[in-house]
Amino acid sequence: MALKIEARRQISTRMLYLTPFIAVAATVVAGFFVFMILGSDPVESLYVFFLSPFETKYGFSELCVKAAPLIMIAIGLALGYRANIWNIGAEGQLTVGAVCGGAVALAFWDEAGIYILPLMALAGLAGGALYAAIPAFLKTRFNVNEILTSLMLTYVATLFLSVLVFGPLKDPQGYNFPQSRMFTDSATLPIIWEETRLHLGFVVALAIAVAGWVLLSRSIIGFQIRTLGSAPAAARYAGFDRTRLTWFCLMLTGALAGLAGTFEVSGPIGQLVPNISPGYGFTAIIVAFLGRLHPLGIIGSGMLMALSYMGGENAQINLGLPQAVTGVFQGMLLFFLLASDFLVRYRVRVVKPAVEGI
Amino acid sequence: MIRRIDRRTFLAGSAAAGLTLAAGPFHKASAADPLKIGFVYVGPIGDFGWTHGHDLGRKAVEAKFGDMVKTTYVENVAEGPDAERVIRKLAADGNKLIFTTSFGYMEPTLKVAKTFKNTYFEHATGFKTAPNVSVYSSRFYEGRAVVGHLAGSLSKTGKIGYIASVPIPEVVRGINATAIAARKVNPEAEVKVVWINSWYDPGKEGDAAKALIDQGVDFMTQHTDSPAPLQIAEQRGILGVGQASDMKAFAPTAQVTAIVDEWGPYYIERAQAVLDGTWATANTWHGLKEGFLSLAPYSDAVSETLAAECEAIKAGIIDGSLHPFAGPIKDQKGEVKVAEGSALADGDLLGMDWYVEGVSA
Numbered sequence: 001m002a003l004k005i006e007a008r009r010q011i012s013t014r015m016l017y018l019t020p021f022i023a024v025a026a027t028v029v030a031g032f033f034v035f036m037i038l039g040s041d042p043v044e045s046l047y048v049f050f051l052s053p054f055e056t057k058y059g060f061s062e063l064c065v066k067a068a069p070l071i072m073i074a075i076g077l078a079l080g081y082r083a084n085i086w087n088i089g090a091e092g093q094l095t096v097g098a099v100c101g102g103a104v105a106l107a108f109w110d111e112a113g114i115y116i117l118p119l120m121a122l123a124g125l126a127g128g129a130l131y132a133a134i135p136a137f138l139k140t141r142f143n144v145n146e147i148l149t150s151l152m153l154t155y156v157a158t159l160f161l162s163v164l165v166f167g168p169l170k171d172p173q174g175y176n177f178p179q180s181r182m183f184t185d186s187a188t189l190p191i192i193w194e195e196t197r198l199h200l201g202f203v204v205a206l207a208i209a210v211a212g213w214v215l216l217s218r219s220i221i222g223f224q225i226r227t228l229g230s231a232p233a234a235a236r237y238a239g240f241d242r243t244r245l246t247w248f249c250l251m252l253t254g255a256l257a258g259l260a261g262t263f264e265v266s267g268p269i270g271q272l273v274p275n276i277s278p279g280y281g282f283t284a285i286i287v288a289f290l291g292r293l294h295p296l297g298i299i300g301s302g303m304l305m306a307l308s309y310m311g312g313e314n315a316q317i318n319l320g321l322p323q324a325v326t327g328v329f330q331g332m333l334l335f336f337l338l339a340s341d342f343l344v345r346y347r348v349r350v351v352k353p354a355v356e357g358i
Numbered sequence: 359m360i361r362r363i364d365r366r367t368f369l370a371g372s373a374a375a376g377l378t379l380a381a382g383p384f385h386k387a388s389a390a391d392p393l394k395i396g397f398v399y400v401g402p403i404g405d406f407g408w409t410h411g412h413d414l415g416r417k418a419v420e421a422k423f424g425d426m427v428k429t430t431y432v433e434n435v436a437e438g439p440d441a442e443r444v445i446r447k448l449a450a451d452g453n454k455l456i457f458t459t460s461f462g463y464m465e466p467t468l469k470v471a472k473t474f475k476n477t478y479f480e481h482a483t484g485f486k487t488a489p490n491v492s493v494y495s496s497r498f499y500e501g502r503a504v505v506g507h508l509a510g511s512l513s514k515t516g517k518i519g520y521i522a523s524v525p526i527p528e529v530v531r532g533i534n535a536t537a538i539a540a541r542k543v544n545p546e547a548e549v550k551v552v553w554i555n556s557w558y559d560p561g562k563e564g565d566a567a568k569a570l571i572d573q574g575v576d577f578m579t580q581h582t583d584s585p586a587p588l589q590i591a592e593q594r595g596i597l598g599v600g601q602a603s604d605m606k607a608f609a610p611t612a613q614v615t616a617i618v619d620e621w622g623p624y625y626i627e628r629a630q631a632v633l634d635g636t637w638a639t640a641n642t643w644h645g646l647k648e649g650f651l652s653l654a655p656y657s658d659a660v661s662e663t664l665a666a667e668c669e670a671i672k673a674g675i676i677d678g679s680l681h682p683f684a685g686p687i688k689d690q691k692g693e694v695k696v697a698e699g700s701a702l703a704d705g706d707l708l709g710m711d712w713y714v715e716g717v718s719a
Contacts, residue, residue, distance in 0.1 A: 056450075058446070058450070062443050065439070065443075066439075066440075066443075158555060159555065162525070162553075162555055166525050175485050175527060175708055175709045176526075176527050176709045176710070176711040177461065177464075177485070177526050177527065178524065178525055178526060179465075182465065197442070197443075264438075264439055267439075268439035268442065269438060269439055269465075270465065270469075271465065273437065273438065273462060273465075274437075274462075274524055274555065275436060275437045275438050275462060276438055277438065278436035278438055278439070278440050279436075309440070310443075313432060313435075313440075313443070313444055313447065314447070316430075316431070316432045316433065317396075317430055317432055317444075317447055317448060317451060318451075320430070322402075322403075322433070323402065323432070323433045323434045324402075
């Protein structure tokens with residue numbers, strides 16, 4: 001008996017959606033041995049890492065808090081990636097969105113009213129979209145690679161934020177520390193679950209995921225995006241406007257990242273600080289691919305990625321394991337996902353050896 | 359590495375603690391429960407700088423109190439939305455004393471402190487206190503005064519590199535103290551600053567050091583947490599100063615000394631206060647005198663005369679005859695900010711947001 005590897009004629013849809021689960025399972029199995037080598041009880045460690053965040057209401061709410069920006073950004077990224085438009089700079093668009101939303105909050109610092117939050121959200125959307133318009137312009141006008149421009153603009157955005165919180169937006173009573181005043185209640189997202197930090201932004205993130213799914217699978221522009229990505233020649237032949245789609249995808253991603261940034265500063269953080277995002281814009285790239293660039297899959301992968309961070313924190317607190325465990329788990333997850341992509345394109349068949357005649 | 363205590367080992371441990379209690383000079387803490395103490399770190403404990411220094415403090419607490427305490431730490435906690443969750447989790451897990459060791463944890467610490475009124479919080483380098491939140495910091499600038507003297511004396515080009523992290527007053531103060539001291543020796547000395555906007559980023563720290571050396575810098579100082587700048591200094595054959603921990607292992611030739619943070623005694627004092635039930639909100643800002651910082655042994659690059667000068671500066675700061683921010687001090691525009699015969703008060707130092715003459719940032 002021998003095993004034979006053959007290329008599939010068509011990529012397997014079943015495997016495409018099954019492999020993320022295979023990857024998670026493989027990570028758990030490998031994690032078992034990692035914990036054993038580290039000298040911890042593997043079963044208890046896996047429990048702490050993967051299940052203990054679900055034990056308490058607070059733990060579960062924090063998963064959602066952490067997943068909300070990841071989901072929101074990954075939805076936008078996924079639409080672009082489907083069309084082969086590679087926005088790597090969501091982190092920068094998030095930062096600019098947070099600055100714009102935060103600036104509105106500070107401008108209305110001595111006022112109260114229900115109009116402030118919607119204004120902030122609009123400012124965040126606009127800020128992120130305009131910031132993503134720069135790579136869109138460079139791409140469509142001069143054919144500059146959007147991977148490079150969007151990534152480099154991230155560093156510009158971080159410095160822009162630094163200048164603002166060290167200068168015009170600095171808290172006047174803050175001993176010259178580079179951070180703004182705390183936002184007022186009118187500029188803070190309502191909490192939707194008492195005694196937690198779970199804010200309205202999570203509901204918005206879920207709504208955006210559903211909207212993204214409808215857009216991608218039911219609308220003409222979604223069809224154009226998918227065609228542009230999978231068959232660029234066909235898209236050109238059909239007369240789809242590549243320039244227009246580039247603008248659309250980049251600005252939509254930017255807007256969503258900007259909104260995520262506004263939600264972070266008006267939700268869990270509550271002020272403008274020099275470090276707003278612990279790399280959400282970059283982690284969201286992983287989330288998008290882990291979710292197979294499918295808006296509903298992204299909800300799952302966003303929660304899973306949030307879980308890996310929280311599990312890592314709990315492993316440190318409850319097991320005394322080093323923080324590197326988080327990185328090891330995230331690395332294993334991606335490794336197994338990429339490795340199992342093999343199954344999407346190839347299949348393994350059991351072949352009986354031919355009996356040789358005498 | 360298992361630091362978790364299950365019921366059995368815990369009982370054994372507390373029995374042992376009970377024996378020690380009966381025999382030793384320890385105070386009235388109940389032997390039933392160890393005091394749980396949490397630490398939140400901004401970098402990895404292996405940064406060999408800032409966080410490493412705090413972790414040595416944590417270990418000093420463990421060494422001092424043994425089974426009477428149980429410490430837990432969480433490393434690499436980003437300043438931002440994650441900090442509050444980690445602090446809250448530590449508090450919810452029963453840690454009664456929590457040290458949050460980076461300035462960006464200030465608001466998250468205060469938020470959690472509002473919910474956990476019976477937990478004591480200690481925030482490093484901040485300024486906002488509450489009934490159960492103390493702040494503590496070290497007068498790092500006193501060490502910088504010595505470092506500046508060394509830099510001014512040992513730099514041949516007169517260009518001193520300074521890898522700076524986040525522009526909070528504490529960092530600005532360190533830059534200024536270095537420049538003032540260096541220019542006392544060499545009035546032409548210039549402190550060239552590169553901001554990397556991060557506390558710990560070995561890649562960026564190293565790149566900044568390379569850029570500075572290419573611009574003629576031949577003495578490297580830093581206010582970031584990794585030994586990367588010193589390692590570059592070692593490679594390029596220039597001198598430099600270690601930050602927060604003794605970094606000699608990473609730059610045996612380049613490091614002339616290091617500003618070493620000594621958190622252990624403070625952490626022990628605060629843990630003792632909780633054990634005694636005497637903890638009260640405090641705003642502690644100690645320096646060389648109280649032993650909050652020290653200088654690592656001088657290397658061979660420092661002559662005996664120079665070492666004696668440095669020791670004299672230290673002695674002057676400790677006995678109060680020398681103030682690192684004594685006038686006359688001019689700002690970058692050449693305007694006198696501190697007149698001769700006076701010195702900057704603590705309030706002005708705490709909010710410092712301007713550079714002295716000789717700083718190029």
